[in-house]
Amino acid sequence: MSDNDKIIDEVTSSDYKYGFSTQLDSDTLKPGLSEDVIKQISLKKNEPQWMTDWRLDAYQIWKEMDEPEWANVNYSKPDFQKISYYSAVKKKQIDSLDEVDPELLKTFEKLGISLDEQKRLSGVAMDIVIDSVSVATTFKKTLKEKGIIFCSMSEAIQEYPELVKKYLGTVVPKSDNYYAALNSAVFTDGSFCYIPKDVRCPMELSTYFRINEAGTGQFERTLLIADQGSYVSYLEGCTAPQRDENQLHAAVVELVAMDDSEIKYSTVQNWFPGDSTGKGGVFNFVTKRGVCEERAKISWTQVETGSAVTWKYPSCILKGDNSIGEFYSVALTNNFQQADTGTKMLHLGRNTKSTIISKGISAGHSHNSYRGLVRMGPRAKNARNFSQCDSLLMGDKCGAHTFPYIEVKNPTAKMEHEATTSKIGEDQIFYCQQRGLSPEAAIALIVNGYCKDVLNQLPMEFAVEAQKLLAISLEGSVG
Amino acid sequence: MLEIVNLHASIDNKVILNGINLKINLGEVHAIMGPNGSGKSTLSNVIAGHDGYDIISGDILFDGESVLDFSPEKRAHLGLFLSFQYPVEIPGITVSNFIRTALNEIRKAKGEEPLGASPMLKMMREKMGVLEMDKGFLSRSLNEGFSGGEKKRNEIFQMAMLEPKMAILDETDSGLDIDALRIVANGVNSLRSNRNTFIIITHYQRLLDYIVPDFVHVLFNGKIVKSGDKELAIELEKRGYDWIKKEQE
Ligand SMILES: Nc1ncnc2c1ncn2[C@@H]1O[C@H](COP(=O)(O)OP(=O)(O)O)[C@@H](O)[C@H]1O
Numbered sequence: 001m002s003d004n005d006k007i008i009d010e011v012t013s014s015d016y017k018y019g020f021s022t023q024l025d026s027d028t029l030k031p032g033l034s035e036d037v038i039k040q041i042s043l044k045k046n047e048p049q050w051m052t053d054w055r056l057d058a059y060q061i062w063k064e065m066d067e068p069e070w071a072n073v074n075y076s077k078p079d080f081q082k083i084s085y086y087s088a089v090k091k092k093q094i095d096s097l098d099e100v101d102p103e104l105l106k107t108f109e110k111l112g113i114s115l116d117e118q119k120r121l122s123g124v125a126m127d128i129v130i131d132s133v134s135v136a137t138t139f140k141k142t143l144k145e146k147g148i149i150f151c152s153m154s155e156a157i158q159e160y161p162e163l164v165k166k167y168l169g170t171v172v173p174k175s176d177n178y179y180a181a182l183n184s185a186v187f188t189d190g191s192f193c194y195i196p197k198d199v200r201c202p203m204e205l206s207t208y209f210r211i212n213e214a215g216t217g218q219f220e221r222t223l224l225i226a227d228q229g230s231y232v233s234y235l236e237g238c239t240a241p242q243r244d245e246n247q248l249h250a251a252v253v254e255l256v257a258m259d260d261s262e263i264k265y266s267t268v269q270n271w272f273p274g275d276s277t278g279k280g281g282v283f284n285f286v287t288k289r290g291v292c293e294e295r296a297k298i299s300w301t302q303v304e305t306g307s308a309v310t311w312k313y314p315s316c317i318l319k320g321d322n323s324i325g326e327f328y329s330v331a332l333t334n335n336f337q338q339a340d341t342g343t344k345m346l347h348l349g350r351n352t353k354s355t356i357i358s359k360g361i362s363a364g365h366s367h368n369s370y371r372g373l374v375r376m377g378p379r380a381k382n383a384r385n386f387s388q389c390d391s392l393l394m395g396d397k398c399g400a401h402t403f404p405y406i407e408v409k410n411p412t413a414k415m416e417h418e419a420t421t422s423k424i425g426e427d428q429i430f431y432c433q434q435r436g437l438s439p440e441a442a443i444a445l446i447v448n449g450y451c452k453d454v455l456n457q458l459p460m461e462f463a464v465e466a467q468k469l470l471a472i473s474l475e476g477s478v479g
Numbered sequence: 480m481l482e483i484v485n486l487h488a489s490i491d492n493k494v495i496l497n498g499i500n501l502k503i504n505l506g507e508v509h510a511i512m513g514p515n516g517s518g519k520s521t522l523s524n525v526i527a528g529h530d531g532y533d534i535i536s537g538d539i540l541f542d543g544e545s546v547l548d549f550s551p552e553k554r555a556h557l558g559l560f561l562s563f564q565y566p567v568e569i570p571g572i573t574v575s576n577f578i579r580t581a582l583n584e585i586r587k588a589k590g591e592e593p594l595g596a597s598p599m600l601k602m603m604r605e606k607m608g609v610l611e612m613d614k615g616f617l618s619r620s621l622n623e624g625f626s627g628g629e630k631k632r633n634e635i636f637q638m639a640m641l642e643p644k645m646a647i648l649d650e651t652d653s654g655l656d657i658d659a660l661r662i663v664a665n666g667v668n669s670l671r672s673n674r675n676t677f678i679i680i681t682h683y684q685r686l687l688d689y690i691v692p693d694f695v696h697v698l699f700n701g702k703i704v705k706s707g708d709k710e711l712a713i714e715l716e717k718r719g720y721d722w723i724k725k726e727q728e
Pocket residue numbers: 490491493495513514515516517518519520521522
């Protein structure tokens with residue numbers, strides 16, 4: 001076998017091994033949710049009994065719960081009996097880019113996404129590109145040498161059951177909230193990552209490299225464990241717009257940061273937001289949470305531009321003394337999008353510190369809410385929080401709302417909260433135009449300046465893409 | 480280069496420019512003086528294409544072509560630069576990033592390749608040298624927290640970088656101390672050539688000692704009521720605007 005053949009063989013065979021086997025490919029469960037459906041999901045995924053039981057338990061919990069009403073968003077609730085919870089049917093293959101929505105292609109082009117990548121993202125059948133395959137292979141090899149595990153959740157359940165069993169649901173319990181319970185019962189796949197003690201992960205871990213496992217579906221489950229003294233930077237999502245026939249997305253992400261470890265978790269979320277009238281977009285209800293042991297640090301950085309409805313609060317439980325939580329967020333809404341995002345910083349340990357920088361941008365008829373909770377527990381001596389929540393409005397038909405919740409149970413804890421609301425000034429746009437920028441370029445520039453503190457937290461390449469994405473998402477909102 | 484023909488303009492139905500006529504050739508420097516509220520900034524904005532004003536009648540021509548329908552950026556691409564009386568702040572965008580973006584947008588409009596990072600930096604250093612600016616300036620957020628004088632100097636720095644064909648300096652001298660004034664004037668003089676023109680809007684003769692104008696115009700109630708050479712500026716300095724007002728009554 002030539003080297004190239006070997007690479008192809010490796011990838012395709014692992015695809016077969018960890019993905020869905022061929023005879024299941026045409027399988028779709030009938031819509032609806034019941035104990036039986038969950039058993040079937042588990043069976044089709046060839047899961048051990050403990051996993052099946054775990055799912056069933058979650059299902060029982062979910063059945064008793066009510067869908068939350070409190071987020072500042074309006075949508076017609078999904079009918080959970082109309083969703084099919086398991087579909088192994090391959091996505092409809094398209095033969096060439098000519099069949100792809102030209103609007104989508106235009107966006108790809110503006111983002112500077114390569115032709116091959118465009119094909120992959122829009123589901124065009126394509127031969128394996130040797131280049132990216134070998135990149136992925138080298139990547140896996142380097143990780144393996146360091147003892148880092150980075151694989152799909154399905155694979156982890158098969159190969160590393162002890163780790164999964166030990167940590168799954170410890171940060172986001174099954175009973176945490178309605179969507180977390182649902183996810184626990186029916187999740188189909190996601191990512192699993194373990195960084196061993198004192199290992200510094202040498203590259204940004206990105207779901208992008210898991211090329212053989214694209215399209216993890218609507219109930220994604222991610223578990224990331226950083227053992228003592230380790231470091232990892234994890235990138236989730238993709239700046240290219242992702243379409244999906246599934247309207248409801250309810251992901252759960254759990255981070256475990258043990259003593260002296262650090263996790264940087266960066267997300268660019270760009271699900272289809274619906275058309276300019278707001279029809280057809282994705283509902284994105286995500287539970288993300290991390291727990292920090294002593295001196296550990298978790299940073300959440302997110303750039304949210306997609307989805308019709310977003311409901312998402314990446315949070316940190318600062319359990320260990322001297323641990324640090326950070327949240328940097330840009331949430332942009334346009335047209336009829338609604339976003340209700342923010343964070344929770346739960347200070348349990350002594351000398352714990354948290355920083356919250358939230359930048360909301362609303363345009364069109366959209367609504368953008370920041371909801372943040374900072375809780376200083378009774379043991380949180382000398383805990384510190386700094387929060388800054390800014391809103392930028394474009395036009396007068398959109399809305400920005402800020403809901404800060406503060407609970408302090410220790411008198412030595414200190415918090416600082418700053419909030420501003422501003423508009424892009426016509427004089428700013430005119431100034432830029434006078435220097436040769438189009439109004440669109442002017443707005444992109446002003447918005448990037450406004451988001452700088454957050455974009456600076458992203459890895460360089462991701463930041464550049466995120467900047468372009470912000471500009472594109474605001475197109476047509478001038479005037 | 481620039482020709483303004485019987486220009487009438489209003490804002491919120493209030494007529495501010497009342498029949499301006501002005502012709503400026505390459506290589507010339509014109510000073511426009513006039514009391515507060517006479518319409519100097521309005522004239523600058525209208526030439527630059529601000530869409531807040533209604534053009535009632537008249538025309539503005541660049542190189543013989545009417546630009547009334549052109550967007551502000553298109554006028555900038557044609558080589559127009561306005562040094563603002565009140566430059567705006569753009570938080571989070573550094574001076575160097577802003578200038579790089581502006582310069583490359585203008586180059587793009589002209590069909591030129593963007594200027595690379597290292598020639599750009601070299602050019603910035605050079606121009607900053609002439610204007611005696613600290614290089615820390617480049618990484619500061621555009622106009623944010625700048626003193627009045629720093630803002631004006633930054634405007635002239637941008638002008639030096641963009642090398643416009645026609646520059647309007649709207650009260651660039653106000654807020655400058657005497658040393659800064661001299662430095663800014665040096666900057667302007669070093670750019671002066673027979674391939675560009677300047678309109679210097681000022682209240683004071685002071686600046687015109689350094690940048691000697693070919694023509695001086697007095698704007699009053701939205702009209703140019705007097706034109707002359709630099710002697711006129713000296714006379715205005717001595718006598719104030721009252722005699723002009725009286726003459727008009
Ligand atoms: N946005 C505006 N709305 C109404 N009147 C304005 C506006 N801007 C300027 N003006 C008026 O136009 C006149 C000329 O102003 P301006 O051009 O700024 O004068 P100058 O620069 O000579 O001091 C003034 O009477 C001023 O009050």
